[in-house]
Every structure is written in structure tokens, then in C-alpha cells.
Amino acid sequence: MPGNVRRMPTPLTAETIVTAPKVLLHDHLDGGLRPATLIDLADEVGYRDLPSTNVPDLARWFSESAYSGSLERYLETFTHTTAVMQTRESLVRVASECVQDLAADGVVYAEIRFAPELHTERNLPLTEVVQAVLDGVAAGTRAAIQAGHPIRARILLTAMRHAARSREIAELCIAFRDQEVAGFDIAGAEAGFPPTRHLDAFEYLRRENAHFTIHAGEAFGLPSIWEALQWCGADRLGHGVRIVDDIKVDRDGTAELGLLAAYVRDKRIPLEMAPTSNVQTGAASSIADHPIGLLTALKFRVTVNTDNRLMSGCSMTSEMTALSEAFGYGWDTLQWYTINAMKSAFLPFAERLTIIDNVIKPGYDRLRG
Ligand SMILES: [Zn+2]
Numbered sequence: 001m002p003g004n005v006r007r008m009p010t011p012l013t014a015e016t017i018v019t020a021p022k023v024l025l026h027d028h029l030d031g032g033l034r035p036a037t038l039i040d041l042a043d044e045v046g047y048r049d050l051p052s053t054n055v056p057d058l059a060r061w062f063s064e065s066a067y068s069g070s071l072e073r074y075l076e077t078f079t080h081t082t083a084v085m086q087t088r089e090s091l092v093r094v095a096s097e098c099v100q101d102l103a104a105d106g107v108v109y110a111e112i113r114f115a116p117e118l119h120t121e122r123n124l125p126l127t128e129v130v131q132a133v134l135d136g137v138a139a140g141t142r143a144a145i146q147a148g149h150p151i152r153a154r155i156l157l158t159a160m161r162h163a164a165r166s167r168e169i170a171e172l173c174i175a176f177r178d179q180e181v182a183g184f185d186i187a188g189a190e191a192g193f194p195p196t197r198h199l200d201a202f203e204y205l206r207r208e209n210a211h212f213t214i215h216a217g218e219a220f221g222l223p224s225i226w227e228a229l230q231w232c233g234a235d236r237l238g239h240g241v242r243i244v245d246d247i248k249v250d251r252d253g254t255a256e257l258g259l260l261a262a263y264v265r266d267k268r269i270p271l272e273m274a275p276t277s278n279v280q281t282g283a284a285s286s287i288a289d290h291p292i293g294l295l296t297a298l299k300f301r302v303t304v305n306t307d308n309r310l311m312s313g314c315s316m317t318s319e320m321t322a323l324s325e326a327f328g329y330g331w332d333t334l335q336w337y338t339i340n341a342m343k344s345a346f347l348p349f350a351e352r353l354t355i356i357d358n359v360i361k362p363g364y365d366r367l368r369g
Contacts, residue, residue, distance in 0.1 A: 023109045025111050030082050045083075066280045077311050081310070099153045130157065154180040156184060159184070170184055171204070195232045214238060217241055236271075249294070265299070280311070296337075304341070335360065343356070
């Protein structure tokens, strides 16, 4: 090939991005059901309140409800999904399909989160809820490997921030730490429920040398992020979008970081960003206006996530495709997000390195051609 001919970069389409190795740290089990499974399970357990029993209509209903612009209303959609996830069989099935769907989307490492306390309506003990999801994850992992899509999947146990069971859920994390329970999280409406309400759980986890992330700075501002980091000691931030409120960009494009934003960047605190979900909840007006663009340019430890695949009608591939379209990102940036996420995973260091060196880097090298 003549030396002066520059090969055009391969355009990043969903068809190529799906083949890239991806890492997902923030995905809710009850936000990622297949619509067909939701309909099946509702039928099995006699749940009659689904808005539709037609697959495309139901999928559309979830997406439309999620675009209401309010986090509180967005959270209401979970009433339907959790209603059918109250038996061991349904939890095993949903977890198994979740892992298989992620693997088929090119995800090579995933941390899937769910709140055990939302799955006890039929008196399933918390320990059996966790074991069912672990068994489903193991079954899904085996099926994915057989289908030619190897994946490592772990789970995070979430406590609801408006409830009072966080210490109990934190103890459950420790009880199951020798299986694939990677860590802890708190989720739910932020306003009025600061993370410091759950300080007891976080202090316990720190004494146990355990890992946790906190949903913070999604709908609510800097105080929530500050409490999550400086009072609770979170390893990662779920979303953390509002950290941009502590960054001033001058007319010449120079960014001035406030003390908290500087701390987050200096300490390489991972931000579990989910652009489509944030647009739906009103935390950003569009993907192109999403703070992920600025935070990526400023080299914060940004990671890309799905949050709720059913409600957002998204996948890791669609999120990365949307980012590539909005900001012109190529393989280097997508690899950077992926390595950021892998470095931030709640997985032992040596195992993280193995995935980075043996799977992620060779995968992107191959795509760059
Ligand atoms: Zn979330």
C-alpha cells in the first residue's frame, strides 16, 4: 500500500460495536426483563395488571413511561417487573436471560444489581432470593459460553434508600461474598433520602473490607455526591452526573474544577454513567448535551452503562453507538470507557488485569484493524 494513502477509520456502527468487548457495571435486574418473559411470568403467577400482553406494545409502554421526565414516575414502572419476580423459578429465569442477553450484546464482564427486599412478597427469605439470582447468573453464564459469548457476571445487592433494611442487606453481601456477590448499592428516589441515613451499613461494609457504590447525583445535586463520598466512603458513584455543577467552563473552553469535582477526578472515582436513562429521567436534555461529553474530555473516570435496558429500550451497543454519533467517538474512546469500567470493577485486581490484557485490548486492536 502506498505510504501516503491514509486508510479511513472504520465507521462505528451498531453492527461493529456489538462485536467489541464491553464492560457493564450498572444494570438493574428488574429493569432488564425481556418483554416476552414479563408477559409469560405474569401469566404464570396470575398478575393481571400489565399495561399490555402484546410484546411490542408492552415494550413501547415501558419506553414511553420512562420518558415522563421524572425519576419518581420512572421508578413506578418497576412495580410491574418486580411483581412477577417473587418466586425462585422466576428469579432464576430472569437472571439467566439477563446474563445471556448481555453476553449476546458483547458484554464480557457485568455487575448486575437488584434489591432482595423487593422480592419477598411471597415470603421467599432474603437468602433464597439471593441464591436464586446467583443460580440464574451461573446458568446464564454457562448458556452464554455454549453460545460462543463468554462472559463473567457478578451481582450487587441493593438496599432501597427510603427503607430501613440497608444494614441487613449489607450483611447479606458479606454472607455471600464467597459466591459471585461483588458488592453493595443503595438506590431509589434521592430527594429527601440522603445516603447518610444508611451510614451504619456503609461503616459495617468498610470494616469488612467490602465494596459499594451509591446512586448519587442523578436527579439530585452535589450534596448527595459529597455525602456518598465523604461521609459514606463510596468506591463508585451511580451516575454522578451532577458533578458538572462543580465545574465552570470559561468562554475559552478552560474548565475550572471546584473542590469536590477535583477530588472526584484526582481520586479516579468511577462514574457509572447511563446516558439514555439520564435523558429519560431529565438529568440531561439529550445525549449530545449529556455531561458525559465534558467529563470524558476532562478525563474523569467515566464508564458507560445501561441502567435499565427494558425501560430505556437500550443495550451497551446502543449506548455506545449513540455516544459515537453524538460526540464522534472512535474505538480509542470506547476502549478507554471499557478499560475504565474494568479497572473499577468489584473484582480482584489480577482478574481485572487478565480481562483487560487478554480480552479487551486484543478485541479493540482487532477492530482498529
Ligand atoms: Zn441505577
